[in-house]
Amino acid sequence: MKVTALAGGVGGAKLLVGLQRAVAGSGELAAVVNTGDDAIVYGLHVSPDVDIVTYWLAGVADTERGWGLSGDTFEVVDALGRLGADDWFRLGDRDMATCIYRTDRLRAGATLTAVADEIRRRLQVPTRVLPMSDDPVRTTIACADGRVLDFQEWFVRERCAPEVSDVRFTGMPDATASPGVLDALSDADVVVLCPSNPIVSIGPIVSLPGVRDALREHPRVVAVSPLINGVPLKGPADKLMLAAGLDVSATGVAASYADLCDAFVLDAADHTAPGDVEALGMSVMKTNTIMSTHDASEALARRILEP
Amino acid sequence: MKVTALAGGVGGAKLLVGLQRAVAGSGELAAVVNTGDDAIVYGLHVSPDVDIVTYWLAGVADTERGWGLSGDTFEVVDALGRLGADDWFRLGDRDMATCIYRTDRLRAGATLTAVADEIRRRLQVPTRVLPMSDDPVRTTIACADGRVLDFQEWFVRERCAPEVSDVRFTGMPDATASPGVLDALSDADVVVLCPSNPIVSIGPIVSLPGVRDALREHPRVVAVSPLINGVPLKGPADKLMLAAGLDVSATGVAASYADLCDAFVLDAADHTAPGDVEALGMSVMKTNTIMSTHDASEALARRILEP
Numbered sequence: 001m002k003v004t005a006l007a008g009g010v011g012g013a014k015l016l017v018g019l020q021r022a023v024a025g026s027g028e029l030a031a032v033v034n035t036g037d038d039a040i041v042y043g044l045h046v047s048p049d050v051d052i053v054t055y056w057l058a059g060v061a062d063t064e065r066g067w068g069l070s071g072d073t074f075e076v077v078d079a080l081g082r083l084g085a086d087d088w089f090r091l092g093d094r095d096m097a098t099c100i101y102r103t104d105r106l107r108a109g110a111t112l113t114a115v116a117d118e119i120r121r122r123l124q125v126p127t128r129v130l131p132m133s134d135d136p137v138r139t140t141i142a143c144a145d146g147r148v149l150d151f152q153e154w155f156v157r158e159r160c161a162p163e164v165s166d167v168r169f170t171g172m173p174d175a176t177a178s179p180g181v182l183d184a185l186s187d188a189d190v191v192v193l194c195p196s197n198p199i200v201s202i203g204p205i206v207s208l209p210g211v212r213d214a215l216r217e218h219p220r221v222v223a224v225s226p227l228i229n230g231v232p233l234k235g236p237a238d239k240l241m242l243a244a245g246l247d248v249s250a251t252g253v254a255a256s257y258a259d260l261c262d263a264f265v266l267d268a269a270d271h272t273a274p275g276d277v278e279a280l281g282m283s284v285m286k287t288n289t290i291m292s293t294h295d296a297s298e299a300l301a302r303r304i305l306e307p
Numbered sequence: 308m309k310v311t312a313l314a315g316g317v318g319g320a321k322l323l324v325g326l327q328r329a330v331a332g333s334g335e336l337a338a339v340v341n342t343g344d345d346a347i348v349y350g351l352h353v354s355p356d357v358d359i360v361t362y363w364l365a366g367v368a369d370t371e372r373g374w375g376l377s378g379d380t381f382e383v384v385d386a387l388g389r390l391g392a393d394d395w396f397r398l399g400d401r402d403m404a405t406c407i408y409r410t411d412r413l414r415a416g417a418t419l420t421a422v423a424d425e426i427r428r429r430l431q432v433p434t435r436v437l438p439m440s441d442d443p444v445r446t447t448i449a450c451a452d453g454r455v456l457d458f459q460e461w462f463v464r465e466r467c468a469p470e471v472s473d474v475r476f477t478g479m480p481d482a483t484a485s486p487g488v489l490d491a492l493s494d495a496d497v498v499v500l501c502p503s504n505p506i507v508s509i510g511p512i513v514s515l516p517g518v519r520d521a522l523r524e525h526p527r528v529v530a531v532s533p534l535i536n537g538v539p540l541k542g543p544a545d546k547l548m549l550a551a552g553l554d555v556s557a558t559g560v561a562a563s564y565a566d567l568c569d570a571f572v573l574d575a576a577d578h579t580a581p582g583d584v585e586a587l588g589m590s591v592m593k594t595n596t597i598m599s600t601h602d603a604s605e606a607l608a609r610r611i612l613e614p
Contacts, residue, residue: 043411075380079404083429085411093400097386100407104350104392122390 001027004188008034008201010066012194013056018297030128030184036139036204039152041089044099058123068092088157113178132205135175142166160236164243177208185214193223199240215260224265225250251276308334311495315341315508317373319501320363325604337435337491343446343511346459348396351406365430375399395464420485439512442482449473467543471550484515492521500530506547522567531572532557558583
């Protein structure tokens with residue numbers, strides 16, 4: 001079985017771990033990962049979603065904190081702060097090594113796709129990790145106070161506090177899906193939209209030319225709600241959905257995926273009436289979506305992949 | 308009293324510590340530092356001599372090992388190695404932060420001189436640290452086996468093993484002394500040539516247009532021999548002097564400085580006949596030049612600065 005999953009940060013990474021376990025030995029998994037959160041920090045090319053996905057799949061992520069590497073240290077960023085650099089982006093030392101490596105390889109002419117593949121192979125990740133695009137797409141947050149912030153400025157530096165008036169994907173008109181992404185979608189038996197932020201994680205991926213059409217045409221696309229009873233398990237999906245004029249609920253997520261999805265997974269504890277989602281033209285599965293352990297992730301993955 | 312000292316690596320850094328102590332409260336010290344050893348490593352701009360001088364002057368150098376920062380860790384370089392990067396250049400984590408900071412500032416349009424000044428001020432170094440040039444000058448080693456290596460490749464990766472047939476300063480014809488260097492020389496009451504490698508540390512500095520002339524015209528230039536009885540305390544001065552056709556001795560160093568220097572410091576234990584150096588047109592001082600403590604460095608500095 002060939003599975004392709006679209007993912008952003010931690011929620012996506014957790015389901016990918018489950019999918020990787022579920023297909024082990026009997027199938028292939030490709031992860032198409034958002035790069036709209038990418039940023040240049042300390043002059044280094046940071047790909048937060050690509051890295052967090054890779055670290056989770058490699059079993060080296062800090063699963064408590066959610067981001068970065070387990071047991072990482074912070075000598076470099078602390079030293080940068082002492083030198084007067086803006087040190088609000090707290091990259092760990094080994095995490096920074098990934099970014100130094102990526103930046104050096106990009107400068108030598110490698111693509112984001114090639115570098116992500118080098119890194120996942122070095123970390124012995126069997127899943128293919130595909131950045132959504134090799135072109136620069138940058139998610140920017142237009143704030144109600146008039147400021148336009150890079151996503152990481154809004155998300156990390158300002159801790160999602162400024163009210164959002166609009167979300168923009170700078171560079172999107174000139175971007176194309178990265179090599180292999182469209183193939184991974186058309187080759188897949190199942191496409192999974194991970195329980196990632198629908199606006200800033202899945203949103204940029206499906207905005208790339210060809211991706212939305214590929215999903216529309218695909219016979220089996222399953223999305224997992226990142227909201228349970230209107231509340232995201234992690235991250236600012238609620239604030240961003242509100243700004244996008246969506247209903248902040250599983251039904252609101254399903255509505256935004258209505259033309260893409262064939263099936264939608266609601267958490268077992270979600271009070272959403274399945275009929276509200278079914279009315280959008282997709283079937284509904286109810287199951288536990290809280291991935292507090294790798295076993296829970298695998299159980300959810302197996303449920304999604306059931307024929 | 309205004310003192311300007313030309314320096315390269317550890318030997319120079321040690322004497323600079325002594326000079327900084329000697330002028331404290333009653334004078335000014337400027338260090339003109341070799342940048343021929345600069346390299347791009349992991350995509351980062353490494354300035355080994357500028358950094359080692361700054362770290363020693365800030366009291367944060369690893370004085371046992373000679374290079375890098377006291378108590379530094381090696382998380383990043385180890386992680387880079389695991390990612391498949393060539394990791395023979397063992398930058399510590401905090402040392403790497405300096406290089407990340409420099410690279411980012413240079414890319415933003417700052418000069419090497421401006422960045423070095425920012426770093427030394429952040430580290431509360433009272434001495435001005437002046438990179439010799441803002442232009443790229445790269446010391447390269449032509450080997451007897453036909454290879455042409457960057458200095459760090461020969462020095463660090465190959466541990467000075469390949470026999471040297473020639474030393475070249477790539478970029479020198481287009482380089483100029485950095486802003487402030489020529490002023491620091493003409494303003495100084497005393498110019499000191501530190502006991503640094505005469506070929507690859509002092510050599511590049513005095514090869515810059517205007518520097519040699521400034522030293523020739525200066526009334527008081529004092530050099531300290533980096534060799535004692537023909538042996539360098541540290542580093543490959545002997546091999547490089549041999550390749551340059553110089554006598555590997557204090558007299559050989561003095562001969563290479565003959566047109567620049569007014570006085571020459573021999574170590575108390577050196578068997579060189581003072582008359583051999585005096586015959587080159589400079590006065591001779593004999594004193595302890597082994598700077599095993601900061602107090603020893605200061606004593607040597609005070610001796611040099613005596614009228």
